[in-house]
Amino acid sequence: MSDRRRILDSELHAHFVTFSCYRRRQALEEDHPKRIVLGTLSSQLREHNATCIGFVIMPEHVHAVVWFPQPHQLSHFMQGWKRLSSRTLKEWFRVHRPQYYAASEIAERFWQPKYYPFEIDSQEKLREKVGYMHMNPVVRGLVQRPEDYRWSSARWWLQRRSVGVPLGWID
Secondary structure, eight states, rough: OOOOOOOOOOOSSSSEEEEBBGGGGOOSSHHHHHHHHHHHHHHHHHHHOOOEEEEOOOOOOOOEEOOOOSSSSSSHHHHHHHHHHHHHHHHHHHHHOHHHHHHHHTTTTBBBBBEEEEESSSSHHHHHHHHHHHHHHTTTOOOSGGGGGBTTTHHHHHHHHOOOOOOOOOO
């Protein structure tokens, strides 16, 4: 049986995606690696003319909800986001955290090979996924309220505070 997964991307639905650091290591604990992930997200959004509805950067994984104006964009978008951020993250760790870089497998691989997409086909499901994503830092005990977590779009949606990534909603 094939391990090849089908990515449903033929409709103009939003996509809830999750991907993790290699072996779930907490390589995104510090602020600068999180900034790299968000900066790469922003550049990929521009390149694909995509809309980010929400995101959260956790210490060992990332969630995002994205929408594309054309079908069949998700795989290319995710490959670019992971590949470009991985390259920059590896270099940052090599220069700024050389002991961690040498002791871990970051030089080989930063992200787990796969990502996990979920196609969102209704406003109800969109609100559910965005709420779930924003609650991640609260459930993990990192903050008491979603809007208190600096690395999440919750600050924008709940308080209209800047989050460093352009956000939008789709109908």
